[in-house]
Amino acid sequence: MIPPIASRFVAGTTASGALDHVTDCNADGMGAIVNLLGEHYHDPEPAAADADTYCHLVSELAARNLDGCVSVKPSQIGIDIGPDVFESNFERIVEIAADEDVFVWCDMEDYTTTDTTLDVVEAAAQDHPHGVGIAIQANLKRTREDLQRLVDVPAAVRLVKGAYDEPPSVAYETKAEVNEAYEDHLEFLFREFDRGVAVGSHDPAMLEHATDLHEEYGTPFEIQMLMGVREDAQRELARKGYEVNQYIPYGDKWLQYFYRRVRERKENALFALRAVVGV
Ligand code: FAD
Numbered sequence: 001m002i003p004p005i006a007s008r009f010v011a012g013t014t015a016s017g018a019l020d021h022v023t024d025c026n027a028d029g030m031g032a033i034v035n036l037l038g039e040h041y042h043d044p045e046p047a048a049a050d051a052d053t054y055c056h057l058v059s060e061l062a063a064r065n066l067d068g069c070v071s072v073k074p075s076q077i078g079i080d081i082g083p084d085v086f087e088s089n090f091e092r093i094v095e096i097a098a099d100e101d102v103f104v105w106c107d108m109e110d111y112t113t114t115d116t117t118l119d120v121v122e123a124a125a126q127d128h129p130h131g132v133g134i135a136i137q138a139n140l141k142r143t144r145e146d147l148q149r150l151v152d153v154p155a156a157v158r159l160v161k162g163a164y165d166e167p168p169s170v171a172y173e174t175k176a177e178v179n180e181a182y183e184d185h186l187e188f189l190f191r192e193f194d195r196g197v198a199v200g201s202h203d204p205a206m207l208e209h210a211t212d213l214h215e216e217y218g219t220p221f222e223i224q225m226l227m228g229v230r231e232d233a234q235r236e237l238a239r240k241g242y243e244v245n246q247y248i249p250y251g252d253k254w255l256q257y258f259y260r261r262v263r264e265r266k267e268n269a270l271f272a273l274r275a276v277v278g279v
Helices: 015-027 044-063 083-100 111-127 143-150 175-192 204-217 231-239 254-264 266-277
Strands: 031-036 068-072 104-106 132-137 156-160 197-200 221-226 243-250
Touching: 015 031, 015 044, 015 068, 015 243, 031 044, 044 068, 044 083, 068 083, 083 104, 083 111, 104 111, 111 132, 111 143, 132 143, 143 175, 156 175, 175 197, 175 204, 197 204, 204 221, 221 231, 231 243, 243 254
Parallel strands: 031 068, 031 243, 068 104, 104 132, 132 156, 156 197, 197 221, 221 243
Antiparallel strands: none
16 A cells, blocks of 8 residues: 555555556546556566556556546666566567557666667567657767667657766756756757657646747657656646646555655655654
């Protein structure tokens, strides 16, 4: 059981709880991106078990006719064990998802995994054009080259600022630098990716920039935000006609994820404190 305090950010511990939350999002005019919490498995068994769960999830999303897809972490399905383990688990999920017409996103983890993640997602995209997408991090200095590489790959791109503490040799250090890079990369995406862009950010400035770029280039875009973060804005944007997809984590490994959300923002920490002391 997840305590009420964490249920703002995590949709329960079971797939059925997550699917109920997808149904609620759909009722509010939003799509959903379901993520089973889990990362850094060093044994093949849990990696294969989570891949199995994703296969089950995509079948359930299709069976219930929900507007939803999944997002998988590389280290959850074997990248720490070896690229071949990651690749075969990812392929297995993508095959079933393609049969069910469900989209598969691949999250991006720290910079040591970027090359392998790109290779595996690119191979899956060649086998299943427009069935997969990849998160790309604006804080990494290499990102423009990665986006250039992806121009001709039939995969979607979700641009995020980047959630990992990276060494200064590979990543921008200040918020201002990351924001500037994010805006530059968005411009590149709207110009070069006429198939569409996913804007993975809660930042009103980035969303405004995306709207301006859409007006300039006509490129379609979707907004992706996390469950529990700016939920009112998510619903308001959906009401205004924007395509909004909520990223919905679930599973019994919720504590670490919840802790991350609380740590990253003063308001979230206050929310947690209020829930504990009851004010
Ligand atoms: P921030 O830079 O955190 O905040 C900028 C502004 O946004 C704030 O000043 C405020 O105005 C507004 N804002 C932000 N949070 C709140 C809040 N709680 N309440 C009110 N206003 C707020 N990272 C990865 O490294 N790999 C991934 O695969 C990945 N996938 C992601 C998928 C999705 C759908 C999302 C939304 C994020 C993902 N991230 C991923 C995380 C991402 O890299 C950032 O760490 C995270 O989104 C914070 O950056 P931000 O752009 O949302 O805005």
